[in-house]
Amino acid sequence: MNSEPAIRITGLENRFGAQVVHQGLDLEVRRGEIIGVVGGSGTGKSVLMRSIIGLQRPSAGRIEVLGQVIGEPCRADIDIRSRWGVLFQGGALFSTLTVAENVEVGLKEFYPQMDPRLRREIARFKVTMTGLPDAAAAKYPSELSGGMKKRAGLARALALDPELLFLDEPTAGLDPIGAAAFDHLTRELHETLGLTVFLITHDLDTLHEICDRVAVLADKQVIAVGTIPELLASDHPWIHDYFDGPRGRSALAARYPGPVAGGQEHF
Amino acid sequence: MNLASMTITCDHVLYQTEGGAVVLALTGAVTIATVSGLDRAMRQEEPAFSTLDIAAVKEIDTAGAWLVWRLARDAGAQITGASGQAERLIGAIKTCSGVAPVTPYRPAFLTYLTAQTGKVVLELAAGSMRVLDFFGAVVATAGSVLLHPRRLRFTALVRHMQLVGVDSLGIIGLMSFLVGVVIAQQGAVQLAQFGAQIYTVNLTGRIALRELGVLMTAIMVAGRSGSAFAAQLGTMKLTEEIDAMRTIGVSPMEALVLPRILATLIMMPLLGVFSALIAIVGGASISAATMGIPFFTFLSRVQEVVPMIDLWVGVVKGPMFGLIVALTGCYQGMQVEGSSEEVGKRTTMAVVQAISAVILIDAFFAVFFSEVGWI
Missing domain, CATH: 3.30.750.24 (STAS domain)
Structure with a gap:
């Protein structure tokens, strides 16, 4: 595989009127890793994701995804979209289409020459691959529960066999069992499909369980990137409050039984 | 490729x-x-x-x-x-190969046609029951508020009176003025053929007060406020605001539906009269400009030729139309369930049903008032 980073952001700046969300933000996401992005509410996690996938034009800075510069109007810009998949927070499924038809949308768009029968088969196995029951394929989004919507959204995100997967708070609103199952699914798909995953989350368990590295967003920048033990070694107060607060500690204890010593080298 | x-x-x-x-x-x-x-x-x-x-x-x-x-x-x-x-x-x-169909069962055209017809008829019957049910709930709420006047949401009532009435004065005025212009101008062209151009005044004055003022206003209010009621209540239903209200012990009927219906009920006759007056002014303006009937002569002629009964016919219909428009809007809004798509569908239905019902009732009134001799 290519050794160049999956995502490279340099000097990103986002401002809405007088409000500056990002300033001089740098971030590099390696190929094949699961990177978790954390930050307080309003630190622009979603704005960062929207900038990367080209939904939000940054006021300054350069974003490169899979070797392609985002925001330059060229033909290749269309192609890059078939190489990533995005799972929005609420699933963002098209409400007038069934789950399987939702998955087919991307296939139809990028591979119009594909035989409808093959397209149908692909849609069907993508749906089951995300852990939905067989019968869910023909259901409309309004007939699904929140957890099922997320899985259906994931199936749509995976429709084009992307190299890069964006997940916006995938476990928010799920019960602990559902959240753990979704984490497991993410990890499994990451391993089988060799995906690079960019994951925005507030779920400390998710961070401990599946993320290779964690990027911390604060003060309009990425203030630290690293494994959780590495982050714990830093002395930024927000990072400490975040991972060392009551919730952070219990998640940590669940991950590493016994007293937690700083600086484990293997994570 | x-x-x-x-x-x-x-x-x-x-x-x-x-x-x-x-x-x-x-x-x-x-x-x-x-x-x-x-x-x-x-x-x-x-x-x-x-x-x-x-x-x-x-x-x-x-x-x-x-x-x-x-x-x-x-x-x-x-x-x-x-x-x-x-x-x-x-x-x-x-392990992922499934056999389930990708699309839900879609029947053949004839099957679909008959099934759909049956569904529509049954839905119509069930819908009528629900409308009656809703109307009953509104009446019951109104009754209980009448017994305990302190439970009336006065602020909400005034707020909606402003939204339904005052805020729509501009658009209703403009529309009525133009309708008055058209009636007077077209009427004059036809009546001139019999040398009866002066009857333009009768035509404009009577039709504006009796029919068009209140009818056009009802259509405008249905489009402006009836749709807004449906969309507001529908969205509140989706975001579970209405459920939250119920759990706190606030009746959505009392807090949301009643003020809207009362406000429309009160404002409709006022708007109808306003609309009729502006239409007469519009007729007078075009007559002064193109037919040589001076503006104030037109107005004093209206006083002479239009009987008082025309005003009452218009005013009586106002609250009826208002009730229909507001009731349909609130009813459709409260029926929203499931998805945001439903909000749009219900809003459209509210407007279409309100306007159809208003025109239907208006036709009934036209015949009825003639038969009882209110001409």
């Missing part, structure tokens, strides 16, 4: 080994970008083979793995030469 598929393609070769076994060998990249061609070729040729050799496949993804597995399954063949990656992907997808 996709860029990737132009650079790397997927080819297949069919050959026989010395032992007599038929081998299908795939080469190149078997990915989402290339599977379409391979799939099509295989569906046409339908080759029989006992071994599927994918040793020469350089690139594979889940779509490719699916096709490889399906080809092998359908031909009853063995997959050989799979790389670690290919083996992993095939292992992952082969």
